[in-house]
Amino acid sequence: MDSGVSDAMARPAHEDVRAAARRIAPWVQRTPVLRSSGLDRLAGAELFFKCENLQRVGAFKFRGASNAVLSLDAARAARGVVTQSSGNHGAALALAARLRGIPCHVVVPRNAPAVKLEAIRAFGAAITPCEPNMAARNAACAELQSRTGAELVHPFDDARVIAGQGTATLELLEQAGALDAIVAPVGGGGLLSGTALAAHGIDPRVDIVGAEPEQARDAHDSLATGVRIVDRVPETICDGLRGHLGVLGFDILRAHRAAVLLASEAAIVAAMRLVFERLKVVIEPSAAVPLAVVLGQPARFAGKRVGIVLSGGNVDLGALPWQGGAR
Amino acid sequence: MDSGVSDAMARPAHEDVRAAARRIAPWVQRTPVLRSSGLDRLAGAELFFKCENLQRVGAFKFRGASNAVLSLDAARAARGVVTQSSGNHGAALALAARLRGIPCHVVVPRNAPAVKLEAIRAFGAAITPCEPNMAARNAACAELQSRTGAELVHPFDDARVIAGQGTATLELLEQAGALDAIVAPVGGGGLLSGTALAAHGIDPRVDIVGAEPEQARDAHDSLATGVRIVDRVPETICDGLRGHLGVLGFDILRAHRAAVLLASEAAIVAAMRLVFERLKVVIEPSAAVPLAVVLGQPARFAGKRVGIVLSGGNVDLGALPWQGGAR
Numbered sequence: 001m002d003s004g005v006s007d008a009m010a011r012p013a014h015e016d017v018r019a020a021a022r023r024i025a026p027w028v029q030r031t032p033v034l035r036s037s038g039l040d041r042l043a044g045a046e047l048f049f050k051c052e053n054l055q056r057v058g059a060f061k062f063r064g065a066s067n068a069v070l071s072l073d074a075a076r077a078a079r080g081v082v083t084q085s086s087g088n089h090g091a092a093l094a095l096a097a098r099l100r101g102i103p104c105h106v107v108v109p110r111n112a113p114a115v116k117l118e119a120i121r122a123f124g125a126a127i128t129p130c131e132p133n134m135a136a137r138n139a140a141c142a143e144l145q146s147r148t149g150a151e152l153v154h155p156f157d158d159a160r161v162i163a164g165q166g167t168a169t170l171e172l173l174e175q176a177g178a179l180d181a182i183v184a185p186v187g188g189g190g191l192l193s194g195t196a197l198a199a200h201g202i203d204p205r206v207d208i209v210g211a212e213p214e215q216a217r218d219a220h221d222s223l224a225t226g227v228r229i230v231d232r233v234p235e236t237i238c239d240g241l242r243g244h245l246g247v248l249g250f251d252i253l254r255a256h257r258a259a260v261l262l263a264s265e266a267a268i269v270a271a272m273r274l275v276f277e278r279l280k281v282v283i284e285p286s287a288a289v290p291l292a293v294v295l296g297q298p299a300r301f302a303g304k305r306v307g308i309v310l311s312g313g314n315v316d317l318g319a320l321p322w323q324g325g326a327r
Numbered sequence: 328m329d330s331g332v333s334d335a336m337a338r339p340a341h342e343d344v345r346a347a348a349r350r351i352a353p354w355v356q357r358t359p360v361l362r363s364s365g366l367d368r369l370a371g372a373e374l375f376f377k378c379e380n381l382q383r384v385g386a387f388k389f390r391g392a393s394n395a396v397l398s399l400d401a402a403r404a405a406r407g408v409v410t411q412s413s414g415n416h417g418a419a420l421a422l423a424a425r426l427r428g429i430p431c432h433v434v435v436p437r438n439a440p441a442v443k444l445e446a447i448r449a450f451g452a453a454i455t456p457c458e459p460n461m462a463a464r465n466a467a468c469a470e471l472q473s474r475t476g477a478e479l480v481h482p483f484d485d486a487r488v489i490a491g492q493g494t495a496t497l498e499l500l501e502q503a504g505a506l507d508a509i510v511a512p513v514g515g516g517g518l519l520s521g522t523a524l525a526a527h528g529i530d531p532r533v534d535i536v537g538a539e540p541e542q543a544r545d546a547h548d549s550l551a552t553g554v555r556i557v558d559r560v561p562e563t564i565c566d567g568l569r570g571h572l573g574v575l576g577f578d579i580l581r582a583h584r585a586a587v588l589l590a591s592e593a594a595i596v597a598a599m600r601l602v603f604e605r606l607k608v609v610i611e612p613s614a615a616v617p618l619a620v621v622l623g624q625p626a627r628f629a630g631k632r633v634g635i636v637l638s639g640g641n642v643d644l645g646a647l648p649w650q651g652g653a654r
Binding site: 009032034058277279280281282283313317320323 | 360380607640649
């Protein structure tokens with residue numbers, strides 16, 4: 001077995017991303033990179049879209065969850081895994097656990113949408129409902145851990161998860177060749193910090209850019225002030241980006257001098273529709289933020305080769321945000 | 328230069344598909360093949376989705392148009408190309424002509440949607456409006472041909488176009504390995520007959536299945552009766568499948584013993600939404616008919632390896648058919 005990151009809160013390195021890529025190769029899709037000459041003209045740049053919306057479970061989250069599950073030795077794995085999530089990470093961990101044949105517990109707030117519960121349950125995880133606040137979620141997770149001995153796999157503040165998310169960027173650089181910048185959404189920071197680790201181990205000059213909704217700008221403000229903000233309640237259409245930057249992500253993004261650019265809700269919806277129309281792929285709002293910031297700051301990206309991570313495609317197709325009154 | 332099909336109405340062969348693949352390789356996308364374990368379970372079969380919705384211009388039509396344009400010798404090419412189309416073929420021919428640097432004329436009925444006109448015009452073609460009936464369209468085409476000397480490139484009743492459409496299946500068989508059946512939409516028959524030529528030159532046992540809306544079942548009835556039907560006015564959500572089977576397509580599909588299976592409008596809309604939800608790609612209604620027929624006849628495909636051609640992704644995102652009242 002590969003030597004992996006054994007401590008979930010040790011800061012991962014480029015080699016951990018490489019090890020994760022080897023470890024999860026049998027489970028993950030090597031997702032395609034799409035291009036559009038029309039979008040290139042619109043942006044004044046060469047755009048390479050890494051389609052993690054076509055990943056299993058419909059999101060990059062399956063990479064990190066798989067790496068965490070496959071990093072466990074047999075004895076720890078047998079006791080199962082536990083997490084808290086009302087979104088893609090819960091489903092991703094459930095599928096990874098099912099593929100390894102181990103138990104999975106997901107703590108889900110009582111107000112989570114039924115459709116998300118269904119996805120988690122469909123992969124065979126046990127769901128523990130809790131009150132919709134962070135204290136209750138943490139308490140429920142801790143209780144499950146102590147009762148079952150299951151391993152906690154945090155959605156983003158976990159070195160194994162971060163290393164796994166970085167594997168999308170290893171593939172992107174193989175597929176697209178050298179890039180000047182890579183833009184990924186930033187919520188908890190797992191994807192963006194994995195992106196930085198992966199890219200800078202290959203080319204330290206790549207500009208690492210987080211894309212964040214203006215209405216959920218905690219990562220932007222945390223990096224600008226040097227103080228990690230954890231006490232806001234953001235309101236944004238991007239349900240995947242409402243969390244706060246984690247401890248590990250904050251640390252890694254500062255070390256890698258990542259920038260964070262902001263986009264309005266209207267710009268995010270417009271970018272989302274452009275991706276549907278021009279690339280013919282389905283994305284969720286969070287995945288549209290990178291294109292929104294690239295189109296919003298043309299001078300910064302003019303003439304450059306820019307990778308964009310389309311992070312996920314799990315969206316309610318009956319209520320797409322450009323349908324009047326749906327939101 | 329490859330020896331190509333010189334006569335547009337000579338019946339093409341497998342080798343013409345091979346030649347087309349070599350000819351158009353620099354212009355076309357090698358589109359990905361997507362899979363979904365959820366859709367496999369639903370179908371009780373192994374499904375391989377060839378994503379021609381991710382082709383340039385958003386449809387397989389770019390393959391046939393490119394092959395026709397690249398098959399012209401320099402003198403004929405210099406006089407340009409002409410076609411009649413209110414849909415994807417017009418935009419595809421316009422782009423192919425622009426890439427070769429030759430004139431392109433597209434005859435478009437006056438009632439064609441503005442958005443389709445825009446796509447054709449954006450690629451630099453000259454648009455000739457005409458009355459919305461077949462006699463007026465043919466007359467306008469003939470007048471343009473005689474005035475300009477431009478080469479007619481029919482949307483489907485053209486050997487060069489049929490050979491080009493078949494190249495999607497060459498790729499599919501390389502990507503997926505051996506298949507028991509390949510299912511493609513059938514309208515004019517260009518795609519399905521190219522599919523038959525491509526597949527049977529590699530493995531004569533592949534079951535070639537056309538997928539057609541019940542409300543536009545002329546190909547089904549033509550093959551069943553042996554008489555090509557050309558006088559119906561079908562009403563279906565599948566705007567790409569309202570035409571009648573061409574002379575060449577009818578001939579090829581009979582020789583290759585192609586089957587045609589039918590799907591209701593409701594089944595087509597349900598299959599379209601399933602593709603959005605599970606595969607995370609955008610398709611137009613015509614492209615959903617193959618999945619609709621596979622899910623509608625589970626016994627026929629049980630346990631088999633089935634290729635499905637997702638033929639295009641050009642759809643009005645503001646009026647998706649599962650949005651109540653939009654159609």
